[in-house]
Amino acid sequence: MADVKRSPWLxxxxxxxxxxxxxxxxxxxxxxxxxxxxxxxxxxxxxxADILLVTGGINDQCAPVVKQLxxxxxxxxxxxxxxxxxxxxxxxxxxxxxxxxxDTCIPVDIYVPGCAARPQAIIDGIVKxxxxxxxxxxxxxxxxxARKNGGxxxx
Amino acid sequence: xxxxxxxxxxxxxAPLIGGYLAGFDRKISARMQRRIxxxxxxxxxxxxxxxxxxxxxVNRAQSMMLASYLIMMIFTGCMLFAGTDLLxxxxxxxxxxxxxxxxxxxxxxxxxxxxxxxxxxxxxxxxPSVLLTCVxxxxxxxxxxxxxxxxxxxxxxxxxxxVFIAFVFILTIKMRKSPFDLSASExxxxxxxxxxxxxxxxxxxxxxxxxxWYENVFLLAVVALFIINRHPWSWVLAVVVAVIVxxxxxxxDNASARMKWQKMLEITWxxxxxxxxxxxxxxxxxF
Numbered sequence: 088m089a090d091v092k093r094s095p096w097l098x099x100x101x102x103x104x105x106x107x108x109x110x111x112x113x114x115x116x117x118x119x120x121x122x123x124x125x126x127x128x129x130x131x132x133x134x135x136a137d138i139l140l141v142t143g144g145i146n147d148q149c150a151p152v153v154k155q156l157x158x159x160x161x162x163x164x165x166x167x168x169x170x171x172x173x174x175x176x177x178x179x180x181x182x183x184x185x186x187x188x189x190d191t192c193i194p195v196d197i198y199v200p201g202c203a204a205r206p207q208a209i210i211d212g213i214v215k216x217x218x219x220x221x222x223x224x225x226x227x228x229x230x231x232x233a234r235k236n237g238g239x240x241x242x
Numbered sequence: 243x244x245x246x247x248x249x250x251x252x253x254x255x256a257p258l259i260g261g262y263l264a265g266f267d268r269k270i271s272a273r274m275q276r277r278i279x280x281x282x283x284x285x286x287x288x289x290x291x292x293x294x295x296x297x298x299x300v301n302r303a304q305s306m307m308l309a310s311y312l313i314m315m316i317f318t319g320c321m322l323f324a325g326t327d328l329l330x331x332x333x334x335x336x337x338x339x340x341x342x343x344x345x346x347x348x349x350x351x352x353x354x355x356x357x358x359x360x361x362x363x364x365x366x367x368x369x370p371s372v373l374l375t376c377v378x379x380x381x382x383x384x385x386x387x388x389x390x391x392x393x394x395x396x397x398x399x400x401x402x403x404x405v406f407i408a409f410v411f412i413l414t415i416k417m418r419k420s421p422f423d424l425s426a427s428e429x430x431x432x433x434x435x436x437x438x439x440x441x442x443x444x445x446x447x448x449x450x451x452x453x454x455w456y457e458n459v460f461l462l463a464v465v466a467l468f469i470i471n472r473h474p475w476s477w478v479l480a481v482v483v484a485v486i487v488x489x490x491x492x493x494x495d496n497a498s499a500r501m502k503w504q505k506m507l508e509i510t511w512x513x514x515x516x517x518x519x520x521x522x523x524x525x526x527x528x529f
Contacts, residue, residue: 089294093287121277123268126284132436134298134443137291161296161444228294 089228091137091163092221094126095213098136100156103185104143107203108170112140115206115213122210125217133159138216140209144172144185145192157193163223165216167197169209174198245389248323252459256319260455261285263462267492274496289451295444300349304441307345308449314338315453319460325389328467329376335460338453339365342438349441357437361425363503367510368412374518375464378405381525392470397479399468404521406468408514410487415510416461418454419495422506433500462488 101109115122116129130136133156141153157166168189171177176187189195196219199212264285272279281287299305315338321331339361346358380386382401383394391398399406415422426437434440442450465487466480501509 089290090287091291091294093281094284094291096288118275118277121272121279123272123280124278126280126287128288130436131432132440132443134441135292135436135439135447137295159298161298163295224291224294227296 089224090221091224092217094128095137095217095220096128096130096135097138097140097213098131098133098156098160099129099140099142100153102141102143102149102153102173102189103146103179104170104172108142108173108201111203111206112142112169112209115209120206120210122213125210125214127213134161136160137164137220138213139164139166139193140169140213141166141173141189141195142169144176144179144187145189146184146186150186150192153189153192163220163227165197165220165223166193166195167199167212167216168195169199169212170204171200171202174200177202245324248325249320252319252323253316256316256456256459257452260452260457260459261289263458263488264451264455270489270492271496274493285451285455289448292444292448292451297444297446299443299446300351300441303348304345305446305449307341307348308442308446308453311338311341311345312449312453312456314341315456315460319456319463322388322460322463322467325387325392327386328379328388328391329386331388332372332376335372336365336369342450342453345446346438346441351441353434353436354438354440357425357434357440360434360503361438363507364415364422364425367422367507368415370511371408371412371514371518374514374522375402375405375409378402378518378522378525379467381522381529388467391467393472395471397469397471397476401525402468402521404517404519408518408521409465409468410490411513411517412510413461413465413487414491414494415506417458417491419491421494421498421501422510423495423500424503424506458488 099112114120139157139160145153166189168174172179173189176185179185180187186192197212197216199208201208262282265282268284269279269282314334318331318335318338321334343358343361346354346361376386379391379398382398383391385391418426426439439447439450462484465484469480469483470476
């Protein structure tokens with residue numbers, strides 16, 4: 088089983104966020120919090136990402152983008168919703184243009200609440216996501232192995 | 243026998259050394275920014291993870307191109323460490339870069355294609371300096387053979403200080419460091435997503451990373467070539483100089499912002515002409 092939890096690469100997408108959470112996500116990479124010490128890389132490329140970090144609620148315009156980003160990420164992958172808007176829609180929940188949280192569009196694994204979410208909370212969410220990523224990676228490896236032995240299918 | 247041993251050492255030790263260099267690179271960069279930074283083995287963790295992810299490729303030929311890039315790069319290093327013709331070694335190096343270019347444009351993704359085109363521009367910028375380095379070695383010791391270059395009485399840097407400066411200058415481009423990291427546009431200030439590596443995921447990216455490790459070790463070996471002579475202590479000095487040059491590249495990387503490609507071409511050619519060109523001119527007058 089591969090030790091993948093030492094190298095979680097993030098893809099950060101700003102859905103319909105007010106930028107409050109986005110600034111806190113970037114703050115997590117500054118010297119005070121330094122998420123890179125956990126091996127985190129803030130990559131802008133879905134093909135290289137393991138964890139999708141979404142901030143803000145989902146509206147008509149960004150829903151297909153979030154879906155596409157999720158589809159472009161290779162398995163195993165984990166989705167983290169950062170901030171209360173990404174979790175439930177927040178204060179915009181009942182407005183006409185917001186569908187709701189990120190889970191109205193793609194499956195979400197970890198919810199990080201807050202308005203805006205604190206960098207400590209975001210890093211805590213990432214650490215939880217990393218554990219899940221390791222678990223999924225182990226399952227993925229087992230699946231690939233089983234399929235190889237079975238002789239058919241492609242993982 | 244000695245060349246066989248050094249070739250085998252290169253094939254097996256270069257990824258190890260290159261991986262640790264990449265790890266220390268990130269660690270030292272982080273310390274320069276007053277961060278703790280990732281562990282020094284981070285580069286190995288990254289490649290290990292990439293190897294275990296699902297393979298998604300826009301074009302399957304990309305894997306073949308990247309495998310060719312890796313093989314040609316290993317071959318380049320083997321030629322240098324076997325002590326053969328330096329000029330031929332650099333020609334093979336250019337061939338491996340061409341495979342990287344094809345791997346980036348074959349996907350027809352805009353970011354990747356622009357990255358690939360910028361890679362060609364970078365080649366245009368650094369190739370004159372690389373060729374002048376070879377010519378400089380020939381003028382100084384009368385042979386293109388690495389074996390002859392390292393068995394001289396004095397280090398080549400004595401004859402080729404200008405060429406050395408030009409070569410260290412283009413190392414910034416070859417190692418994809420700021421201000422010349424145009425094709426990859428890595429780190430947080432990404433303008434082309436990941437540039438040339440945008441469409442490389444999982445195993446393809448792992449191949450790309452490992453090839454970069456081989457390449458960095460090869461480039462530092464060429465730096466060492468300027469120092470090594472027939473005295474055994476020069477090997478120690480060569481390692482020290484290579485490490486200093488490598489540290490200098492990290493410092494430049496952290497202290498500068500990305501340039502436009504026009505400026506890169508201009509500056510690189512001016513430095514090559516003034517530094518290496520004048521050096522060669524003086525050598526031709528002397529010898």
